[in-house]
Amino acid sequence: FSAALISQIENRMVSPSLGxxxxxxxxxxxxxxxxxGGKEERAFSIVRKEDRTTVSRVGLKEGGRAAYTYEALGAGKAGRKMEPFLVRLKPLLDRNVARNSHEGEEFLFVLSGKVEVFLGRYSDVLSEGDCIYYNSTIxxxxxxxxxxxxxxxxxxxxGK
Structure with a gap:
């Protein structure tokens, strides 16, 4: 990530993607x-529905509209290796979206709706109940x- 992106995040011009x-x-x-905002201090984590923090991912290309929102589901668990999130994906306005990559792996399970996954040159549509597991460096x-x-x-x- 660049210094310009960090500045935009700090100045609340954009919200960072999960990647x-x-x-x-x-x-x-x-x-x-x-x-x-999570606190890591216990060997386990219980996150009640009413206690979850929702973060909106807003990008410059979306014109200030949230592309998706996510809620951290593992807050409070010390030393965790996985980060679980509940993600609400909005309908896409611009199909020319930058792809993210980062160290580690991702597992996605569709709870409702249909999603299109782009992974390198591969793409597929997943429906409710479908899942995908992939190397997130792609x-x-x-x-x-x-x-x-x-x-x-x-x-x-x-991956740590």
Whole structure:
């Protein structure tokens, strides 16, 4: 990530993607949940629905519109290797979206809706109940294929 991107994040001009958050967390030797307000102090984690923090991913290309929102589901678990998220994917406005890549692996499970996954040169549409598991160093992008929001469970393994 660049100094310009960090400046835009700090000045709330853009919200970082999950991939960018993973890279920043790795650079600071911390977890994504710790960056968005989680406390790491227990051997287990229970995150109640009403206690989850929702973060909107807003990019410049979306014109200030959230491309997706995510909720950290592993906040409070010390020393975790995986970062679980509940992700709400908005319908895509611009099909020419940059793909992310970062260290580790990702597992995505479609809870509702349909999503299109781009993984390197490969793409596929996943429906409710479908899942994909991949090496996240491969440039990737996921979006809702319908005019409505899609809901996925995303688990990122940071490889540390």
């Amino acid at each position: 960018t958050l993973v890279k920043i967390a790795n650079a600071f030797d911390t977890s994504v949940s710790a960056l968005i 440039p990737h992008h996921v979006h809702s294929t319908e005019e409505k929001e899609a809901l996925i469970l995303a688990v990122i393994y940071q």
